[in-house]
Amino acid sequence: MLGIEGNLGDSINTVQRSWVFLILHLKFLSLFPSFFTQILFLFFDLTTQDPLRILKMVKICCIGAGYVGGPTMAVIALKCPEIEVAVVDISVSRITAWNSDALPIYEPGLDEVVKKCRGKNLFFSTDVEKHVSEADIVFVSVNTPTKTQGLGAGKAADLTYWESAARMIADVSKSNKIVVEKSTVPVKTAEAIEKILNHNSKGIDFQILSNPEFLAEGTAIQDLFNPDRVLIGGRETPGGQKAIEALRDVYAHWVPVDRIICTNLWSAELSKLAANAFLAQRISSVNAMSALCEATGADVSQVSHAVGKDTRIGPKFLNSSVGFGGSCFQKDILNLVYICECNGLPEVANYWKQVIKINDYQKTRFVNRIVSSMFNTVSGKKIAILGFAFKKDTGDTRETPAIDVCKGLLGDKALLSIYDPQVNEEQIQRDLAMNKFDWDHPVHLQPMSPTSIKQVNVVWDAYAATKDAHGVCILTEWDEFKTLDYQRIYDNMRKPAFIFDGRNVVDEAKLRAIGFIVYSIGKPLDQWLKDMPAVA
Numbered sequence: 001m002l003g004i005e006g007n008l009g010d011s012i013n014t015v016q017r018s019w020v021f022l023i024l025h026l027k028f029l030s031l032f033p034s035f036f037t038q039i040l041f042l043f044f045d046l047t048t049q050d051p052l053r054i055l056k057m058v059k060i061c062c063i064g065a066g067y068v069g070g071p072t073m074a075v076i077a078l079k080c081p082e083i084e085v086a087v088v089d090i091s092v093s094r095i096t097a098w099n100s101d102a103l104p105i106y107e108p109g110l111d112e113v114v115k116k117c118r119g120k121n122l123f124f125s126t127d128v129e130k131h132v133s134e135a136d137i138v139f140v141s142v143n144t145p146t147k148t149q150g151l152g153a154g155k156a157a158d159l160t161y162w163e164s165a166a167r168m169i170a171d172v173s174k175s176n177k178i179v180v181e182k183s184t185v186p187v188k189t190a191e192a193i194e195k196i197l198n199h200n201s202k203g204i205d206f207q208i209l210s211n212p213e214f215l216a217e218g219t220a221i222q223d224l225f226n227p228d229r230v231l232i233g234g235r236e237t238p239g240g241q242k243a244i245e246a247l248r249d250v251y252a253h254w255v256p257v258d259r260i261i262c263t264n265l266w267s268a269e270l271s272k273l274a275a276n277a278f279l280a281q282r283i284s285s286v287n288a289m290s291a292l293c294e295a296t297g298a299d300v301s302q303v304s305h306a307v308g309k310d311t312r313i314g315p316k317f318l319n320s321s322v323g324f325g326g327s328c329f330q331k332d333i334l335n336l337v338y339i340c341e342c343n344g345l346p347e348v349a350n351y352w353k354q355v356i357k358i359n360d361y362q363k364t365r366f367v368n369r370i371v372s373s374m375f376n377t378v379s380g381k382k383i384a385i386l387g388f389a390f391k392k393d394t395g396d397t398r399e400t401p402a403i404d405v406c407k408g409l410l411g412d413k414a415l416l417s418i419y420d421p422q423v424n425e426e427q428i429q430r431d432l433a434m435n436k437f438d439w440d441h442p443v444h445l446q447p448m449s450p451t452s453i454k455q456v457n458v459v460w461d462a463y464a465a466t467k468d469a470h471g472v473c474i475l476t477e478w479d480e481f482k483t484l485d486y487q488r489i490y491d492n493m494r495k496p497a498f499i500f501d502g503r504n505v506v507d508e509a510k511l512r513a514i515g516f517i518v519y520s521i522g523k524p525l526d527q528w529l530k531d532m533p534a535v536a
């Protein structure tokens with residue numbers, strides 16, 4: 001095992017040197033194969049300590065085999081063949097899936113990366129303690145969901161899973177370790193983790209680093225291969241700096257060093273929350289504009305284009321939508337709000353709270369638009385839902401706006417027929433039966449009792465979903481929804497046939513020419529919709 005204090009950073013730096021040495025070594029052994037020569041070389045190896053000592057593999061363990069732990073570690077294993085990477089989880093079903101041909105998450109490019117490394121230097125296991133105790137670097141990538149009860153419920157991050165992982169690391173460790181916060185955590189979490197780890201440390205040196213992850217689902221592999229930046233925060237002590245160096249050396253296998261930013265612990269922890277808040281704020285800003293566009297006849301796509309051409313603003317993340325979803329934005333902003341409140345900054349807290357309020361408003365506005373357009377009632381009417389995942393190219397449904405829209409329509413007694421290319425019926429039924437904030441607690445990774453909602457029917461084809469429907473809602477921007485045969489869909493629907501496009505994927509002019517009544521977020525309204533204004 002390599003000690004962190006002394007030589008982990010150096011060892012990775014000198015890997016190339018060691019390969020040269022090994023080749024020379026083997027060459028000499030083949031030239032002088034006598035027993036005596038071999039003994040001489042062995043003696044040399046043992047006494048010099050360098051470089052053969054460092055040929056022993058560095059071991060990384062990641063606790064949490066989820067959307068972050070799985071892809072991140074697979075890419076580290078691919079890019080660092082001399083490092084042994086173990087990804088561990090308490091969920092037996094998740095680990096079984098990681099070891100099978102049907103990986104537990106859908107992510108373009110992930111299968112190929114896993115296939116290249118699994119069984120070589122990438123391992124998935126439920127033997128959490130063994131792999132943690134053997135590792136030099138332990139990443140912790142467990143859930144940090146919003147608290148559902150107690151102090152800070154509905155806002156604060158629930159650190160139960162993080163704390164239990166930290167206690168387990170302290171219990172099973174027998175050698176020095178770098179412990180890396182990969183999960184998104186409240187600023188100052190590292191201080192609490194240090195206390196847990198060092199309280200009963202048996203003389204072991206634990207260095208805590210913050211290394212937040214910025215990948216987005218659906219593009220995780222490309223984001224990991226080519227990150228805008230890698231952020232590493234650590235203590236400003238010699239030990240802390242050495243640990244930063246060791247982790248930087250891992251990423252430096254494929255990330256240009258000028259993109260690896262090193263900061264203090266608190267800056268790294270806070271930057272992750274700040275980045276998500278800034279990104280979500282852009283979406284709430286454009287969504288707020290979308291309401292004004294509908295009221296005035298402006299077109300939100302044109303406004304976004306014009307605004308985004310300003311190089312100080314930039315064109316990305318300005319797509320108006322039914323609202324942002326996903327496991328991160330809402331959770332992390334609520335967490336930020338709570339931290340501001342705890343630090344006596346109510347004005348700052350209220351500023352960020354508004355990003356969530358606009359997002360909720362956007363989802364409610366969308367449901368109200370549907371109901372008001374369809375003569376103020378959807379009771380007993382079949383509504384097709386196209387797309388349930390929170391964005392395209394993922395099967396993840398955590399905090400998807402589709403849940404709120406579907407629940408809103410179910411509240412008005414609609415009959416839903418749902419199709420998503422990557423989300424199965426069990427997941428959809430479970431999501432629609434779940435309470436707010438329950439979605440990201442590990443108990444929900446286990447199969448739940450099948451309490452299916454009778455008003456909901458899940459089908460495996462957009463045409464089946466839309467057959468005999470009164471209205472169609474597009475809630476995820478899957479590419480296939482752009483090229484559906486809308487004439488066929490129209491012919492098989494009840495009339496008047498409505499389309500409510502929550503992602504601005506359809507060509508409204510073409511659909512209107514077919515005969516549809518079309519509502520697209522932030523676009524000029526047609527006469528029908530003007531005559532039946534939604535109550536926001």
Ligand SMILES: NC(=O)c1ccc[n+]([C@@H]2O[C@H](COP(=O)([O-])OP(=O)(O)OC[C@H]3O[C@@H](n4cnc5c(N)ncnc54)[C@H](O)[C@@H]3O)[C@@H](O)[C@H]2O)c1
Nearest residue numbers: 064065066067068089090091141142143144161183184213
């Ligand atoms: N999903 C993303 O795109 C994304 C991106 C950046 C950061 N993050 C952050 O990363 C963290 C993980 O997110 P995720 O989406 O991968 O979550 P996830 O639910 O997909 O995975 C977390 C895993 O941790 C496991 N786990 C929980 N407690 C454990 C324990 N004590 N020991 C072993 N395993 C345990 C769970 O069983 C689960 O499989 C969160 O803090 C999240 O905010 C997520």
Ligand SMILES: O=c1ccn([C@@H]2O[C@H](COP(=O)(O)OP(=O)(O)O[C@H]3O[C@H](CO)[C@@H](O)[C@H](O)[C@H]3O)[C@@H](O)[C@H]2O)c(=O)[nH]1
Nearest residue numbers: 213214215216217283317318319321324325326328390391
């Ligand atoms: O212009 C846009 C861009 C996105 N969205 C929606 O916003 C949500 C989030 O999308 P995205 O950010 O692409 O996916 P995530 O996987 O949630 O990634 C975010 O959250 C991660 C978890 O913290 C971070 O690591 C990423 O950097 C951050 O982009 C989705 O519902 C999108 O449909 C919009 O409505 N309009």
